[in-house]
Structures are given as structure tokens and as C-alpha cells.
Amino acid sequence: MSWTKKILRVNLTEGTCAEEPLNMEWAEKYIGQRGLATKYLVEETDPKVDPLSPENKMIMATGPLTGTTAATGGRYSVITKGPLTGAIACSNSGGFFGAELKNAGWDMIILEGKSPKPVYLSIENDKAQLVDAGDLWGKSVWDTEDLIKEARGDSNIRVAAIGKAGENLALFAGIINDKDRAAGRSGVGAVMGSKNLKAVAVRGTLGVSVADPMKFLAAANAGKKVLAENAVTGEGLPTYGTQVLMNVINEVGALPSHNGGAVQFDGASKIGGEAMHEERATDGKKNLVSNHACFGCPISCGRVSQLDRTHFTVEGTDKYSEPSGGLEYEAAWALGAATDVDDLEALTYVNFLCNEEGMDPISLGSTIAAAMELYEAGKITDAETGGLALKFGSAEALVKAAQMTAAGEGIGKDIGLGSKRLCEKYGSPDASMSVKGQEFPAYDPRGIQGMGLTYATSNRGACHLRSYTVASEILGIPEKTDPLTTDGKAGLVKAFQDATAVYDSAGICIFTSFAWTLDDVTPQIDADLEGEWTSDRLLEAGERIWNLERQYNIAAGFTGKDDTLPKRILKDAAKTGPAEGKTSGLDVMLPEYYQLRGWNADGVPSSETLSRLGV
Amino acid sequence: MKIRIKLYATLGKYLPKGAARNETEIEVADGASPADVIRGLGMPAELCHLVLVDGNYVAPSERDATPLKEGESLAIWPPVAGG
Numbered sequence: 001m002s003w004t005k006k007i008l009r010v011n012l013t014e015g016t017c018a019e020e021p022l023n024m025e026w027a028e029k030y031i032g033q034r035g036l037a038t039k040y041l042v043e044e045t046d047p048k049v050d051p052l053s054p055e056n057k058m059i060m061a062t063g064p065l066t067g068t069t070a071a072t073g074g075r076y077s078v079i080t081k082g083p084l085t086g087a088i089a090c091s092n093s094g095g096f097f098g099a100e101l102k103n104a105g106w107d108m109i110i111l112e113g114k115s116p117k118p119v120y121l122s123i124e125n126d127k128a129q130l131v132d133a134g135d136l137w138g139k140s141v142w143d144t145e146d147l148i149k150e151a152r153g154d155s156n157i158r159v160a161a162i163g164k165a166g167e168n169l170a171l172f173a174g175i176i177n178d179k180d181r182a183a184g185r186s187g188v189g190a191v192m193g194s195k196n197l198k199a200v201a202v203r204g205t206l207g208v209s210v211a212d213p214m215k216f217l218a219a220a221n222a223g224k225k226v227l228a229e230n231a232v233t234g235e236g237l238p239t240y241g242t243q244v245l246m247n248v249i250n251e252v253g254a255l256p257s258h259n260g261g262a263v264q265f266d267g268a269s270k271i272g273g274e275a276m277h278e279e280r281a282t283d284g285k286k287n288l289v290s291n292h293a294c295f296g297c298p299i300s301c302g303r304v305s306q307l308d309r310t311h312f313t314v315e316g317t318d319k320y321s322e323p324s325g326g327l328e329y330e331a332a333w334a335l336g337a338a339t340d341v342d343d344l345e346a347l348t349y350v351n352f353l354c355n356e357e358g359m360d361p362i363s364l365g366s367t368i369a370a371a372m373e374l375y376e377a378g379k380i381t382d383a384e385t386g387g388l389a390l391k392f393g394s395a396e397a398l399v400k401a402a403q404m405t406a407a408g409e410g411i412g413k414d415i416g417l418g419s420k421r422l423c424e425k426y427g428s429p430d431a432s433m434s435v436k437g438q439e440f441p442a443y444d445p446r447g448i449q450g451m452g453l454t455y456a457t458s459n460r461g462a463c464h465l466r467s468y469t470v471a472s473e474i475l476g477i478p479e480k481t482d483p484l485t486t487d488g489k490a491g492l493v494k495a496f497q498d499a500t501a502v503y504d505s506a507g508i509c510i511f512t513s514f515a516w517t518l519d520d521v522t523p524q525i526d527a528d529l530e531g532e533w534t535s536d537r538l539l540e541a542g543e544r545i546w547n548l549e550r551q552y553n554i555a556a557g558f559t560g561k562d563d564t565l566p567k568r569i570l571k572d573a574a575k576t577g578p579a580e581g582k583t584s585g586l587d588v589m590l591p592e593y594y595q596l597r598g599w600n601a602d603g604v605p606s607s608e609t610l611s612r613l614g615v
Numbered sequence: 616m617k618i619r620i621k622l623y624a625t626l627g628k629y630l631p632k633g634a635a636r637n638e639t640e641i642e643v644a645d646g647a648s649p650a651d652v653i654r655g656l657g658m659p660a661e662l663c664h665l666v667l668v669d670g671n672y673v674a675p676s677e678r679d680a681t682p683l684k685e686g687e688s689l690a691i692w693p694p695v696a697g698g
């Protein structure tokens with residue numbers, strides 16, 4: 001089986017690295033990665049812990065399919081208590097790091113305590129050690145990776161690192177691996193920074209075995225065939241990436257713009273997937289250079305972009321002269337539509353900066369949008385911005401604010417708090433487009449009703465990747481539902497949440513679910529692991545994971561009252577598009593959702609539900 | 616009558632000349648349906664996955680029976696997704 005049954009426990013306070021066996025009883029119940037690491041976090045930490053204290057732990061976890069030949073089997077997740085939210089944090093990333101970790105013989109790394117000085121964790125197969133990182137502290141993610149590879153004389157090492165944002169404890173700092181793949185959300189990079197851990201560098205050459213190799217090969221190949229033959233995963237995503245959604249979501253009137261003040265953005269067509277394919281007037285080149293795949297991924301949805309050398313962000317410098325990880329839809333939306341900035345090159349530049357210095361572009365863009373609203377309302381003044389005119393639509397303001405946030409300077413320090421704290425500080429709490437402290441992504445709940453319930457109930461704060469009902473409500477996958485009605489959305493959200501927990505715990509990318517159902521995943525897990533795995537068993541595990549996360553949050557102090565949305569979404573009707581006149585119908589959906597979940601009216605799982613699931 | 620036609624992703628190649636940012640105005644017969652426009656532009660119906668009139672979804676079974684009105688926007692995508 002692909003489990004190495006080995007955990008690496010790193011005590012940063014003591015400077016020790018120790019091997020211990022994986023708890024297989026828990027692996028049977030929680031699958032791996034997101035589910036299994038959450039179980040470890042629940043068992044080992046106090047949910048009331050200060051997320052940035054040494055008592056919080058940070059777990060880097062693989063799933064049972066990570067490192068195997070299953071399509072997209074390269075994922076890992078970072079599980080910890082999130083400083084942005086105070087809730088469970090679980091950030092999933094692709095690239096190559098996760099597969100390398102599994103190939104080095106480790107299922108999971110548990111990082112605890114706090115190092116007295118900056119260090120990085122070096123893993124070469126079974127050899128793990130903490131290495132002084134005094135010379136790396138203050139360096140970007142990109143320089144850190146290059147310097148580690150150079151110092152160790154091995155260009156095949158895979159590195160996950162924080163940049164200046166993580167060091168400065170920006171509350172939405174992310175961890176970046178392979179230079180442009182991110183465990184981006186909820187501030188997991190700040191937790192890493194609080195532990196004085198600059199990077200984890202892994203080299204693994206041991207290989208990954210599965211329980212039944214022939215059966216596994218057949219199952220993995222069958223899965224790949226489904227992906228290749230599906231129009232979305234076989235053609236749509238490789239060609240246009242996630243950015244194809246910009247014009248779709250604008251057209252259906254669910255593209256939050258002007259910090260949630262509007263649901264459509266005039267500049268959408270200038271910053272979407274099609275625009276990345278267009279030749280620029282200035283240099284005749286396209287923003288998009290190529291697509292790019294994570295480990296073992298036949299879909300290859302990633303974007304590689306090159307900046308226009310005449311653009312103000314890089315003119316006269318040699319900065320970012322190489323192609324790099326380009327805009328994905330969420331980043332383009334947050335940095336662009338949310339701030340009313342329609343300058344594709346400026347958005348690409350800030351996206352590079354997010355990768356280089358380790359920031360979540362969703363929270364960054366949304367928080368800058370909130371800061372723009374506060375500036376235009378006179379709540380933030382030139383005194384705070386140092387004279388920067390933080391106005392909607394200003395590419396210069398966006399770029400400067402992003403640079404200041406990465407560096408932790410001036411108004412950037414306040415932006416680094418995230419929009420909830422920023423807006424509270426400046427006396428306008430309703431200007432924060434967040435749930436449980438986390439900024440919501442690129443779908444307006446007034447125009448896509450299921451996403452309102454998704455954001456309100458997501459265990460890690462507002463998030464589209466916990467139940468992507470957009471697939472059904474807009475894109476017709478697996479079947480079309482009406483985005484403007486609340487009918488049936490409670491059941492839809494629950495179904496997506498439970499299934500997504502399976503994908504996130506298995507070591508594969510959620511984008512496979514545009515083509516696969518659980519019945520495509522199950523044979524791969526069943527051949528990979530010992531024992532019998534059925535879709536029902538997996539789905540029950542998904543529900544168990546959801547309830548375990550919920551229990552963690554309740555113990556951390558959250559209640560049903562936190563399952564809500566910004567006032568703007570609940571009270572101010574959409575002004576244009578198909579959703580004109582509509583607000584979110586959360587009040588209708590939430591009680592039905594609680595009931596379907598087997599939770600009481602306050603959103604607390606009943607003892608019957610918990611015992612049925614064995615939580 | 617005039618309508619706005621918007622064709623995205625791989626369907627962009629079916630746009631009439633002079634279109635900018637994936638859209639343009641076209642002249643269609645009064646009461647033409649989305650299916651009429653799709654046929655008129657030579658687009659394979661099976662590639663027209665997401666068909667929206669002024670942002671509202673038109674199911675495949677309704678594409679022949681929904682007359683367009685002057686000034687409406689007809690936007691079409693092949694099967695796409697993102698996240």
C-alpha cells in the first residue's frame with residue numbers, strides 16, 4: 001500500500017526530528033491528508049490555542065494517492081489552526097512537493113514548538129534535520145528555493161517556503177512550493193513564520209508502492225481515460241485554465257466587483273482567459289506563454305505568463321524577465337474585479353509578487369478592495385497610506401499596496417491583517433467581504449445562491465473549494481441547477497462538501513471531479529490500500545471529516561451565529577444582471593442544511609450524528 | 616433586429632469579422648431563436664454547452680423555442696470549468 005506508515009515529528013523548540021508510526025486506525029476512518037491530519041490536530045492541540053503561538057502545530061500531510069500514478073496524485077495539505085480565522089485551516093497544494101515527500105518515505109510531517117532561530121527542515125529520504133536558515137531569512141520564496149538547491153548541490157530538491165509575508169506574520173501569508181503552487185489560504189504561512197521555519201526542502205527517491213499494482217494500474221488508466229475524453233478536463237482547462245470563468249461569471253451577474261458593491265465588472269473581458277491569449281498592442285506578445293501541469297496531471301490547467309517589459313511595473317528593470325506562474329481565475333478576480341482594476345499586466349505582476357513573497361491573492365485583493373472603499377469613504381486617509389491614493393480602479397495603487405503588504409510596511413501592515421481586522425480597525429466592519437474572518441472568493445452569493453450557503457458553512461471560513469456548487473448552478477456539472485433559487489441548495493452543498501472532503505483527503509486534485517465521480521476514485525483507492533474501499537465508505541468518511549472539522553471549530557469558540565454572510569450580501573440587492581433585485585437567501589437554506597447534517601438549530605452536531613459517524 | 620453575440624473560449628473562432636473582446640452586434644431575423652443563430656454562424660450544436668440570453672441559461676431543449684428580442688445578448692461557451 002502507498003502508506004509508508006511513517007510520520008516525521010519535528011520539535012522546533014528542541015531542534016529534534018523523530019520518526020513515529022502512522023496511526024492506521026485513524027487512517028482507516030479519515031482516509032489521509034485533510035481528514036487524517038485534522039484528526040491528529042484535534043487529538044494533539046487545544047482548539048483554543050493562539051494560532052501563532054508555539055503551542056499550535058502545523059501538519060504537512062499527503063493522501064493515499066499522493067506520489068502514485070493516479071492522475072493528479074501529487075497533492076498535499078497544510079493543516080493547522082488558522083490565524084486569519086481562528087478556525088481549522090487546511091490549505092491544499094499541487095506542484096511536486098507532496099509527491100516528493102511521499103517518495104522520501106513520509107506520509108506526514110508534524111511541526112511543533114518554535115525554533116529559537118530561523119531554520120529550514122531538510123529531508124533526504126529517511127534523513128531529516130533542521131538546518132540554520134539565518135542567511136535565508138528575509139529572502140523571497142524564489143531566492144530561498146534557489147539558495148537551498150545550490151547549497152545542497154541538488155537541483156531536484158523540492159521546496160515549500162514562506163516569503164517575507166510569512167516572516168512578517170501577514171495573516172493571509174501562504175506557503176509556496178515549486179515557486180508557484182500555493183497552500184495559500186487562511187494564513188498557514190504566518191503559522192510557519194511564527195515557528196521560525198523558513199522552508200521544508202525534500203528529496204525522495206524511494207518510490208511509492210501500492211497494494212495491488214495490476215489492479216491499480218488498470219484503475220488509474222481508466223481514470224485518465226475519463227479525464228482525456230471529457231471536454232472540460234481534456235480540452236477546456238488545458239487551453240484556458242480556470243480563467244475561462246471570468247466572462248462566464250460576469251455574464252451571469254455573479255462577479256463581485258467594487259468590494260462587493262456590484263455583481264458585474266465592465267473590465268472583465270480585459271482580464272479573463274481570452275484576454276491572456278490576445279496579442280498585446282505594445283509588444284505583439286501574449287500574456288500567456290504556455291500551460292503547466294502539477295505532478296502526474298494530464299489536465300495541465302496551470303498558466304505560465306510573461307510580463308510586458310514596457311509595463312510600468314517592470315519597465316527599466318530586469319525584474320520578472322522570465323515567464324512565471326500566471327493568473328488563475330481567483331487571483332485575477334480578487335486583484336482585478338474586486339478592486340475595479342482592469343490592467344491584466346498589473347494583475348499578473350501582483351500575482352508574481354504573491355508567489356514570490358508568499359501571499360494569498362484572494363485575501364490580498366479582497367483586503368485591498370476593502371481598503372480602497374475605506375479610503376474613498378475618508379476612513380483611511382493619506383496619513384495612513386503615506387500619500388498613496390488608494391482608489392478603486394487604480395493599478396498603481398494596487399501594485400504599491402501589494403508591495404507594501406509583502407514588505408510589512410506602512411498601510412501594508414494593516415492590509416496584512418486581512419479585511420475583517422482592517423475594517424474593524426477603521427470603524428467599518430461591514431466593508432469586509434469575509435466569513436469567519438476569511439475573504440470570500442470570486443462568486444457573488446446573490447447571483448449563485450448555493451455559494452452563499454457554501455461560504456457561510458465552510459469550516460475554514462469563506463471558500464469556494466469546500467463545495468463548488470458553481471459546477472452545478474452555472475456550468476451544469478454533473479447537472480444544471482438554477483443559480484437564482486435556494487431550492488435544493490442545502491442538499492447540493494452537503495453533497496459537494498462531503499465528496500470534496502474525500503478528494504482533499506485522497507491526494508488528488510478537486511478539478512478531476514469535473515469529469516470523475518467518486519466511482520472513478522474508489523477503484524484507485526481500493527487497489528492502492530489494504531481492505532475494502534467502496535464509494536459509500538469514502539462518502540461516509542467525507543461526512544465524518546466535515547463533522548470533525550465542525551467540532552474543532554465549535555471547541556475553538558465558533559457558533560451557528562458565525563455561519564453568516566456580510567450584511568451587504570444579505571441586505572443590499574444586486575443592481576444588475578439576472579440576479580437584479582436579489583439578496584442571498586441564506587436564512588432559508590441554513591436551517592434546512594443543519595437539519596440535513598443532523599445538527600441542532602444552533603448548528604451543533606447531535607450526539608446521534610456524531611455516534612453514527614464515529615467522531 | 617440586432618442582438619449582441621458573445622462567443623468565448625474555443626468558440627471565439629466562430630465570431631463574425633470585426634468582433635472585439637469576443638463580442639459584436641449582429642443582425643438576425645425577427646424572432647430568431649438561439650438555435651437559429653448557432654446554425655447561422657455554422658457552430659456545431661454539441662459544442663454550445665452553456666447558452667445564456669442576457670445571462671440567463673437556456674436549456675438545450677428550449678434553444679429552438681426561445682425567441683430572442685432586439686438588443687438581447689446571446690453568450691455561448693463550450694464545456695468549460697474552473698475554480
Ligand code: SF4
Pocket residue numbers: 072094095292293294295297298299300301302509510511512
Ligand atoms: S488540474 Fe491543474 S491544479 Fe489540478 S493537479 Fe492538474 S495542473 Fe494542478
